[in-house]
Amino acid sequence: MMMELLLGAGLLAFLGLIFGAGLYVASKKFAVDIDPRIEKIEEALPGANCGACGFPGCSGLAAAIVHGGADVTTCPAGGSAAYKKIAEIMGVGVVERPAEKAVVHCAGREVDTRFNYTGPADCGSAALIQDGPKACRFGCLGFGDCAAACPFGAIGMMGAFPRVDEAKCTGCGRCVESCPRGLIAVRPASKSVRVLCKSRDRGKAVSSVCKAGCIACKRCEKVCKFGAMRVVDNLAAIDYAKCTQCGECVKECPTGSIIDARAPRGTDVEPVKAASAGEVPA
C-alpha cells in the first residue's frame, strides 16, 4: 500500500521535473523579445480599439510607435494626456496636437417626412430609399448610425437627433464615416463658430422644408470683416484660418444656422457643459 503511493508520488515528481526542465529550456531558447514599452504604451492608449489611427487596434498602434516610427500623437482619440505619457515612455519631446471634437452639421430637428419609411431602422438603409424619408435630402435622418458607431458613447440621440457630448468625444472620427449624409466633421474644439447645415439647395427650397437651414442669403459673407465667410454652392462655409470667432455672422444669420458652440442656443437644447464665457446671441 505504502509502496504504491510512494511510487506514484515519485513518478509524478520525476515527470514534473523533466517537463519543468523542458519548459525552462524552451522559454530561454524560443524567447521572443518584446519591447516592454509596447505594453506600457498600450496601457496609455484609450483601449477602445476604434481603429481611427489606421492600425489594427491599440496594440497595433503601440507596436507601430515603438518599431514602425509612428508618431506619438497618432492616436486621434488619445488627447494630450496620452500623448505626454507616450512621449515619456518613448523618451521624445511631445508636439501638442489640438483637441478635436465631432460636430454634426445639421440643425434640422423639425423637418417633415415625405413618406412613411418602414425599412430597417438605420440611416444607411433609410438613405437608400428615395434619398431618405426626410423632406431635406441633405439633413440628418435621425436613426443614430453615428451613436451606434461611437466607441466612446459620446453621441446620444435626443428626440431622433444626435448630440455630441464633448466631454466624452475624443475626435476619433468613427462617426464621420458612419453618416450616409456626410454631416459629421471632426473640428478643432477651439473653433466654436460653425455652420450647422449641409444643404446645397437654393434658399427657397431650403426654407420650404427647414427653418434652421442655410438659405445662402450671403449676409454672413457681407458682415464678416476678415473674409472668412464664403457662400459656395448655396452653402455658407467658414475658412478657419481667417475666422477670429468674433461672432458677427452668428448674430447676422437670419435662420440661426451659424452658431457659436460656446453660447447656449435654442430652447430644447441644453448645452452639454455649462457654457463658459461668451455672449448669448439675440
Add this chain to the structure above:
Amino acid sequence: LTRKTFKGGVHPPDNKASSRGAAIEDAPVPDLVVVTMGQHLGAPAKPVVAVGDGVKRGQVIGEAAGFISSNVHSPVSGRVVRVEPAPHPLGKPVTAVAIENDRADAAVDGYGLPVRWEGMSAGEICAKILAMGVVGMGGATFPTHVKLAPPKDRPPIDTVVINGAECEPYLTSDFRLMVENPGGIVEGLRIILKATGAPRALVGIEANKPEAIEALARAASGLSGVSVEEVPVRYPQGGEKQLIKTLLGREVPSGGLPLDVGVVVQNVGTACAIADAVAWGRPLTDRIVTVAGAVERPANYRTRIGVPAGALLERSNLKPSARKIIFGGPMMGLAQYTSEVAVTKSTSGILALDEVDSSPARGCIRCGKCVEGCPSGLVPSMLSVLGEAGRFIQMGEWDAADCIECGVCAYVCPAKRPIVHYIKRGKEALRQARAKGAAK
C-alpha cells in the same frame, strides 16, 4: 414533360388577368414633359439644350457622358422651359429637361424613314444604337451598344437570347408588345444577330403566354437559327442569368456576366427599340407601360418618356383606396413618394396598391425558406443577419454582390424581414469601401 429550369424561385400570384387583354393604347401627351437625363444605368447624359431653345421630336437633348451612358432625345416638339433637378424613380433628383409641348409633333429629319441596315457593319450598328439612345428596357437600362460590343478577350457570342419571360406579377407590357408587334421584335433580333455575329437565337417566353409564343413563332418562322421556346412559369424566370440556365443549361459564374458564357440577353422591348432606331430612324422616346392594381381601368399605354406618373394613373382612374405607387412590378419595383415622377425608358409598369403589409420585421428564425428560394444560390438569411449587424465586409464574403435583388427571399420570409433592403445596404457599403480603397 417539364423543362429543367433554374434552382429556387417562387410562384407568386401573377395578377396579370386585369390588364393582359388591354390592347396597347396611345396615352395623350401632356403640355409639359420632364425628361430626366438619368434614363440609363451609368453616368446621366449631359444636357445639350438651354432654356428657351426650340426642340423637335427626336432631337438629342442629352449626350452620353462616358462609356456606360447613352443619348437622350426629346419626346415632343416644343420649347425648353427648365433644365434643373427633378424627381427620379430611383430617388435622388437628377437633372431633367422640361419641354413645353407645342403639339405640332414636328420631328427631326429622317425620323420614321426606313433605312437599309443590312449593309451596315457591326460597329456602325452599335454607333447607331448609341446615337438613338437605346438602353435595356427590361428594367436595368444597361446601355445596349455596350452590351452588343463585348471586349475582345471574352469568348465569342454563340447565342442571342430574347427575353420575353415577363415573370413580374401584374406587368403585361412585354406580353402586349409580343402579341401586337412581333414583327418589330423579330426585325430587332435580326439586327442584334448581325451586330453580334451570333449564329443562333432563342426567344424565351413563359408558358402562361401562349398567344405571345404563337405570335413570335409565326413572325420568326422564316428565320434560320431562331427558335421560340416555352419556359416554365416561375419567378424570376426573366432574370437574364436564370433564363440562360433554363434555355441553355449554362451557369453564369459568380461575379460574371452572360458574356462569360457566350450569350447576350435582350428584352423584347429592347429588340423592338433597336428595330425602331436602326431600321426606322426613330430614337427611343416612348415605351409600353402597364398601369394596374388599384385602378378602375387597368391598361397598357404607349407613352412618351417624361410623362408624369400622375397623368397615366388619372387616365386609368386611380382608386381613392390606393396607398402605394410603385414603378415596376411588386417584386422588384420601387415605391414612389410623388406622382410627379416621370416615365423613363425603364418604366415597365406603374402599379397602385391598396393593401400594404406593414407588419413589423422580426428576428430571423433560420427556417431556410429564403435559402431554398434564392435563384442565385446565396444564403439570404445569413446576409440579412450580417446586414442588420452592420458587418458589410462579411456580407461580401457571403457573395452579396451576386444578389440580383429579385425579392424572392423577402417574399417568402415568414418573419417579414426586409432581406433585400439589408443586402442593398451591404452592397452600397461595399461599393463605397471599394471606391475608397481605389482612391487611396
